[in-house]
Amino acid sequence: MNRVSLNDLSKNFDEVNPGLSNREAFEEAHRCLYCYDAPCIKACPTGIDIPSFIKKIGSGNLKGSAKTIMSSNPVGASCARVCPTEELCEGACVLNHSTKPIMIGNLQRYATDWAIKNNPVLFKAGQKNGKKVAIVGSGPAGLAAARELALLGYEVTIYEAEDYAGGLNRYGIVSFRLPKKISSWEVQQVEQLDVKIHTNTRVGSDILANELVENNDMVVLAIGMGKVPMLDIEGEDLNGVYDAIDIVKETKSGELTDRFIDKNIVVIGAGNTAIDAATCSVRLGAANVKILYRRTQAEMSAYQFEYDFAKQDGVEFRWLTLPIRIIGKNEKVIALECVRLELGDVGKDGRRQPVLIPDSNFTIPVDGVIKAIGQTRYKDLIEQFELEHNDGVVKVNSETFQTSNPKVFACGDVIFGKGLGEAMVVTAAQQGKEVAYAIHKQLNI
Structure with missing residues (x-):
């Protein structure tokens, strides 16, 4: 397998969201009402004092802002980027009723990005207790x-x-x-x-x-x-069948290869990891990427913003579709046989269960299959x-x-x-x- 240079593909993995400029952050911070008993705090699982850290941004106290965030959330810089803020803090913002919510996630990123760049000492270890x-x-x-x-x-x-x-x-x-x-x-x-x-x-x-x-x-x-569990279908041992966790991990290591360039890739599953594997495949040069899921969009576990991002990247979604056989030639994947499903009665998990539609078999030509059906x-x-x-x-x-x-x-x-x-x-x-x-x-x- 030929390795491509980082100059060829690595730029595809640069951070998509550039973050707020100084002016944007200052103006956004001053939109905040600094609510007493703020609902955004209650909506944050780590209980960050959101009005306080935003007010400190507005006054130019970025170290204080970052410390407020990190005191409550030891991975607050990561969460500024990956939290489903529209479901949590921003979803609870009182401004939803009149205009648009404060961009809490972006402001949290602004403060923590300042801390990453300037690296101030935010915390000191406590006096040792011997335990x-x-x-x-x-x-x-x-x-x-x-x-x-x-x-x-x-x-x-x-x-x-x-x-x-x-x-x-x-x-x-x-x-x-x-x-x-x-x-x-x-x-x-x-x-x-x-x-x-x-x-x-x-x-x-x-x-x-x-x-x-x-x-x-x-x-x-x-x-x-x-790792992702086995699909338990024929052809799973062929070359060209991948674990979604491994795909994402490889891209984060920087060791990118040309194996997806101009290829047709199918991802099985519709969680956040499946979305990540699909968008990685696009950035690795795949010609076409499809996500197959046995239920509908309403039942997928991926966040809405993840789904929207994948759609923007050109990822196709095939709902109510179940792979039943991976077809190979010379030990390599060449196609995926699937059947169509429909939703039946509600099961024990509270969701309608997929039911096979008889004689609905069809085949998709593929060069690679990525498993993303949960983790062991x-x-x-x-x-x-x-x-x-x-x-x-x-x-x-x-x-x-x-x-x-x-x-x-x-x-x-x-x-x-x-x-x-x-x-x-x-x-x-x-x-x-x-x-x-x-x-x-x-x-x-």
Whole structure:
């Protein structure tokens, strides 16, 4: 496979949104009503004092603004870019009733971008209390837990299996929406609080679960989720079948290849990861990209702004379509056989269930198939910790996030399952904070 130069394709992965200019930020900040008991604060899972940080932008106190944001949200720079603000803070803005909401996400980005560029010291580690906490995973939940524990004086060590810390924000969100330098800065903010981060260290093999439990006062499990599961259809082993997580991860590493140039690519699934894989494919030079989903647009799990972005990129959507066979020639993908569906009765999950339409088979010529039908769970590691779980979703106390092992707490995607809320970067960060407070309370009774 020939590698193309970064000059050829890397510019396609530059951040799409340029952010606010100084003048735009100043004018937008002065549109804010600085509401007492502001509904935008209540709509933010991390409880950022939004009127306060906006007012500080308006007065030119950008360090104070960034500190206000980051105090509440340890991954506030990332969330400024990836939060569904129209559903959260901006959706709650009182100006929705008269004009248009304050661009809270863009103002949050403006303040945190200033902090990234100027790198002021925002926080200092708390006085050491002699207690140790190990954190498994360095995504939003793990970083948030580490930051709060460090501020409270704990000796914190993070164990990360990948080359770099940051988890989802570093590897799992496309760079043209979230450049890796943003996540790197948030990691640095945690490291500056004397938090040790061991990368390329896989808990379960490089270090055993019982070692962490025995050698620390508490352990936080923030391991997220793994690869995309198998489709369980014929032809899945052919060359040209890809994992959406791997595709996004490769583009964030900067090692771009020419394998998608002028190709017809199909993405199976309609979540945010599927959208990311599709828009990455466009930027990797694909001639045509289609997303296939077995339900309709109304049931897709991707955010509306993600869907709109994909449509702007020229991605096609084929609803009520189910792939049943990947067809190959000389061990390479050449086509995808599908059937048409219709929605039937409402199932246990509250959604109408897809029903096969007889004799509706059809074939799509394709050069590549990207799987994006969810992610697997790290069950082996969960069981090495001997934790109670439901098919890989760790069971926790809803108030303390404590697992069946009193010394182990869990947060983020590892405790997320159907009916347990919405998995977002911002909610993972809040859970990490709450875990830190719960540990602090338990160790200081």
